[in-house]
């Protein structure tokens with residue numbers, strides 16, 4: 412077990428956005444979270460990363476030994492003796508979950524547009540080292556290390572040729588890949604990707620999904636995604652939220668057959684087309700790249 416929730420619940424006034432969710436993510440698993448608009452997917456991600464505090468329930472995370480030692484203990488102690496057991500991150504803040512190895516990319520682009528592609532990744536790599544930014548002034552090698560790491564990541568996400576260009580020159584799909592690169596610079600165990608193909612042209616969707624699959628080879632990934640072809644193609648497991656409840660989870664083929672899921676969300680989806688299901692089960696054409704990012 413890498414990440415788990417028990418009875419995780421979030422209420423906003425009278426709305427129960429996440430309702431008693433028991434969920435487990437295994438190491439190097441790629442799990443997509445699907446469901447209609449307002450099902451609680453983004454709220455679930457926000458709870459996992461500490462952006463929101465749960466109303467009830469518990470979240471546990473068992474980061475790799477290195478991350479736990481580097482990120483330190485949540486009690487603030489300097490004790491680098493790493494207990495192999497899971498850490499209770501229910502009340503952890505976003506910077507704490509990030510240091511432990513839970514990284515989140517956002518639907519709304521999170522990059523510095525006028526800064527070069529390499530610098531965007533380099534800055535993230537340096538920020539991840541957090542407290543060592545003061546050390547940076549004493550150790551010029553640290554800067555070189557971060558540049559080298561940024562270059563390794565750019566190669567992995569296919570952006571080496573754009574390293575010196577301002578990030579604003581990238582296509583929308585390339586920007587989504589850069590966001591994955593920025594998340595990788597934090598040396599995560601788990602990447603939470605929020606609609607990485609939203610607003611991406613159909614040609615670029617393949618490039619984004621290729622990179623996600625490549626990254627999934629040595630990371631666990633959770634993916635919120637409305638493009639059902641992508642979900643069914645790359646997921647090891649699909650978890651379905653409806654009105655805050657986890658109503659089904661299983662391998663893609665099983666989820667596709669599930670009557671409850673068809674009723675709640677997939678109605679009419681048969682696969683094979685470039686379909687994005689956006690609300691209440693009506694399959695819609697994949698989004699136009701110029702249409703901008705939709706659905707929060």
Ligand SMILES: Nc1ncnc2c1ncn2[C@@H]1O[C@H](COP(=O)(O)OP(=O)(O)OP(=O)(O)O)[C@@H](O)[C@H]1O
Nearest residue numbers: 423426428447448449450451452453454455706707
């Ligand atoms: N900050 C907030 N304050 C009040 N209500 C909220 C807040 N955030 C989300 N909600 C409500 O919680 C429910 C779940 O919203 P959430 O954004 O998590 O759904 P979602 O599955 O991510 O939807 P989408 O697919 O549209 O992104 C919705 O009813 C939403 O209106």
